[in-house]
Amino acid sequence: MLHLISAADLSHSDAVLILDTAEELAQVGDRSVKKLPTLRGRTVVNLFFEDSTRTRISFEAAAKRLSADVLNFAVKGSSVSKGESLKDTALTLEAMGADGVVIRHNASGAPYRLAEWVRGSVINAGDGTHEHPTQALLDAFTMRRRLGRLADLRVTIVGDVLHSRVARSNVALLHTLGAQVTLVAPPTLLPVAVETWPCEVAYDLDSALPKSDVVMMLRVQRERMQAAYFPSAREYSRRYGLDAERMARLPDDAIVMHPGPMNRGMEIAAEVADSPRSTIVEQVANGVSVRMAVLYLLLGGSEPALGGGER
Amino acid sequence: MTHTVTTETGAAAGGGRPRRLHIAGAALPGPGGALRTANIAVEDGRIAEVSDAGPAAGAVRVDGSGLIALPGLVDLHTHLREPGREDAETVASGTRAAARGGFTAVHAMANTDPVADTAGVVEQVWRLGQEAGHCDVWPVGAVTQGIAGSRLAELGAMADSKARVRVFSDDGHCVSDALLMRRALEYVKAFDGVIAQHAQEPRLTEGAQMNEGAVSARLGLAGWPAVAEEAIIARDCLLAAHVGSRLHVCHVSTAGSVEILRWAKSRGTQVTAEVTPHHLLLTDDLVQHYDPAYKVNPPLRTAEDVHALRAGLADGTIDCVATDHAPHPVEAKESEWSYAAMGMVGLETALSVVHLTMVETGLLDWAGVAERMSAAPARIGRLATQGRPLEPGEPANLTLYDPAPRGRVDPRSFASKSRNTPYLGIELPGRVVATLLRGRPTVLDGKLV
Known part of the structure; x- marks a missing residue:
């Protein structure tokens, strides 16, 4: 595998290898010296066309723990009419000798275009409303850690599926890993032809919750209201928000996830976000381990992840 | 198949504006899918004759064999x-x-x-x-x-x-x-x-x-x-x-x-x-x-x-x-x-x-x-002199198309200034051999005149 652009490109064994490697690498985070020499001399560029401090620092921490050199390249206002084109940016990175490019872009599919112009590995850190594969990997990693398995796990994903790259990557990856996914959203926030996806679809959250081992709440942007996707924030919250009363409908060991950043009081109540069921903080920590695994597997070559004899 | 263009004296036709042109043995589409082979005589920008007759003296001769004649x-x-x-x-x-x-x-x-x-x-x-x-x-x-x-x-x-x-x-x-x-x-x-x-x-x-x-x-x-x-x-x-x-x-x-x-x-x-x-x-x-x-x-x-x-x-x-x-x-x-x-x-x-x-x-x-x-x-478009049947007296606007060859689309060969084709490398049939605008060739042998 040269690139990681879509979670749909991962086979079952690819995905399990990434999760297992992440599990090994997670030990590094528990050490006093949180650093491995694995990617010494390699250059990873964080190419961010969209502000996302949390994703960028997660990738940056992952690359640095593997001793890679990290260059942060932030491009503001990336409309084609102003400034440098993606192709020229790619040629610049190529000239700098980037071994891996982590790209966050507001246009769906931008990583595919980038991959045509650079020789290094392209890692999709979120492209438009298309995919965010490392988010799906860290979500699967978190589920497996908390619940011990992924096969036949019942995962309910709630919210703005239409505009969610997290949902697309999760549906693809969880299906590959044998979980059963149900999407719950108002019909306006589900894509046309969603019935072709390998998952169930429902409009009613209350009836889906008792059958969920995992409930993943998606961020809903308030500007969707202006575009008439739903009448008001209050109505959305009432029908699709997860509050304490709704959370009580979940089975005892079910977990609540959110990819962040949260709109507390909109899709998720504060008491839910801060409850013991919530994995939101763990997801952030797991993100670093999973991204280390991805960088190691794409860029690391033949060396063992944890170095010789160290297990 | 190459389609030679010669005058009756055997010399290759240059650009110019030949007043007479003779398309020999092209296939004209008719009703019911029939293709009728005929010679088309073009004179003064019009189709003079569609028949089995041979070329008039001094006409530029276009070999139409195997070609389909379309308006x-x-x-x-x-x-x-x-x-x-x-x-x-x-x-x-x-x-x-x-x-x-x-x-x-x-x-x-x-x-x-x-x-x-x-x-x-x-x-x-x-x-x-x-x-x-x-x-x-x-x-x-x-x-x-x-x-x-x-x-x-x-x-x-x-x-x-x-x-x-x-x-x-x-x-x-x-x-x-x-x-x-x-x-x-x-x-x-x-x-x-x-x-x-x-x-x-x-x-x-x-x-x-x-x-x-x-x-x-x-x-x-x-x-x-x-x-x-x-x-x-x-x-x-x-x-x-x-x-x-x-x-x-x-x-x-x-x-x-x-x-x-x-x-x-x-x-x-x-x-x-x-x-x-x-x-x-x-x-x-x-x-x-x-x-x-x-x-x-x-x-x-x-x-x-x-x-x-x-x-x-x-x-x-x-x-x-x-x-x-x-x-x-x-x-x-x-x-x-x-x-x-x-x-x-x-x-x-x-x-x-x-x-x-x-x-x-x-x-x-x-x-x-x-x-x-x-x-x-x-x-x-209400164009009176275009889209007319290939019949005597009609304006000689026509296209000779060779349906036989197949080739991959190569945008570098385009006459257009732009190359944004969706067919790059796709194999397509046929080739335009000649285009006549009021009797004057704009394309001959697939090349612009």
């Missing part, structure tokens, strides 16, 4: 980009591409810069076409000033100008205001004009990037629903019927649109429609790697739509093929999908794509191709 193709929908975007195409380069594709007339769309919304601009485009001389250029006039969709352009002035405009279109934009559309349809009746509508409901397509369906859902690209096209076509058919006007629908792309047109025609509405070659062949799953070569307006649709469009073109629900030749410079396509320009070049591949999708499938015979690519568009 010169007519395109109702061409973007020549001049004035304003001469980096993408000029009237000269676009009409060279047209001649190479077998066309003897093109309608130049109005979305230039400045917009072709006054007599001055349409006359300028018309004159540039005359000067280039590769094929007739009939400017399309904008329906509204600046294609802004709010006030009618001076349609009468454009109709009365030297450019003799009969087709009016805001192509690229929909005349979405129902009242304005009604007025435009009514107004052009005074000079037998037609409104060519770009059917795209603007609110339903805000930010739209590709056909809305399973592929757009997976790719996370904002969808362009079929209903956005169909709703406007239905509305406009009803308006045209109400005011008794002529409506032409540009680049029909959905199965539903074909159904609506079939219904409107069954009621006697004066509506005509075109389909592009790319919508007869390509589908939205090609977008899967976000290559903007496949980005076009209207978007590529599904295989089901392609089948319905072919059937509609075969049964006459769709009257003609129009290229929507839309040249763009390299950088306009070398970007993220969402930022890339919409459009494809098409003049030099149109006949081959129609051959592949309609003739090789048995849906249309060559007489049908002549109707859909020459006679029908000429009628819709």
Whole structure:
């Protein structure tokens, strides 16, 4: 595998290898010296066309723990009419000798275009409303850690599926890993032809919750209201928000996830976000381990992840 | 097979303007799919004779054996980009591409810069076409000033100008205001004009990037629903019927649109429609790697739509093929999908794509191709001297097409200034060997004269 652009490109064994490697690498985070020499001399560029401090620092921490050199390249206002084109940016990175490019872009599919112009590995850190594969990997990693398995796990994903790259990557990856996914959203926030996806679809959250081992709440942007996707924030919250009363409908060991950043009081109540069921903080920590695994597997070559004899 | 062009004395024909030309043994499409082999004598810009007779003295002889003779193709929908975007195409380069594709007339769309919304601009485009001389250029006039969709352009002035405009279109934009559309349809009746509508409901397509369906859902690209096209076509058919006007629908792309047109025609509405070659062949799953070569307006649709469009073109629900030749410079396509320009070049591949999708499938015979690519568009555009049958006394606008060779599309060979073809490396049948404009070869042996 040269690139990681879509979670749909991962086979079952690819995905399990990434999760297992992440599990090994997670030990590094528990050490006093949180650093491995694995990617010494390699250059990873964080190419961010969209502000996302949390994703960028997660990738940056992952690359640095593997001793890679990290260059942060932030491009503001990336409309084609102003400034440098993606192709020229790619040629610049190529000239700098980037071994891996982590790209966050507001246009769906931008990583595919980038991959045509650079020789290094392209890692999709979120492209438009298309995919965010490392988010799906860290979500699967978190589920497996908390619940011990992924096969036949019942995962309910709630919210703005239409505009969610997290949902697309999760549906693809969880299906590959044998979980059963149900999407719950108002019909306006589900894509046309969603019935072709390998998952169930429902409009009613209350009836889906008792059958969920995992409930993943998606961020809903308030500007969707202006575009008439739903009448008001209050109505959305009432029908699709997860509050304490709704959370009580979940089975005892079910977990609540959110990819962040949260709109507390909109899709998720504060008491839910801060409850013991919530994995939101763990997801952030797991993100670093999973991204280390991805960088190691794409860029690391033949060396063992944890170095010789160290297990 | 090579097709030699010689004078009777055996010398190779140069450029020049031979007054007499003799096409030996070409196949003329007739009724019932029959092909009749005959010699065509061309004299003083007209077809003098279609018979078994030999060449007159001094005539340039064109070997027509194995070639199909078609009336010169007519395109109702061409973007020549001049004035304003001469980096993408000029009237000269676009009409060279047209001649190479077998066309003897093109309608130049109005979305230039400045917009072709006054007599001055349409006359300028018309004159540039005359000067280039590769094929007739009939400017399309904008329906509204600046294609802004709010006030009618001076349609009468454009109709009365030297450019003799009969087709009016805001192509690229929909005349979405129902009242304005009604007025435009009514107004052009005074000079037998037609409104060519770009059917795209603007609110339903805000930010739209590709056909809305399973592929757009997976790719996370904002969808362009079929209903956005169909709703406007239905509305406009009803308006045209109400005011008794002529409506032409540009680049029909959905199965539903074909159904609506079939219904409107069954009621006697004066509506005509075109389909592009790319919508007869390509589908939205090609977008899967976000290559903007496949980005076009209207978007590529599904295989089901392609089948319905072919059937509609075969049964006459769709009257003609129009290229929507839309040249763009390299950088306009070398970007993220969402930022890339919409459009494809098409003049030099149109006949081959129609051959592949309609003739090789048995849906249309060559007489049908002549109707859909020459006679029908000429009628819709009210061109008296184009799209005529290949008969004595008619203007000698014709195309000789060799259906035998197959070759991969190589954009470097295009006469167009732009290379944004969706057919890169695809194998297509056939080759235009010669194009005659009023008896004068614009293309011979597949090369521009």
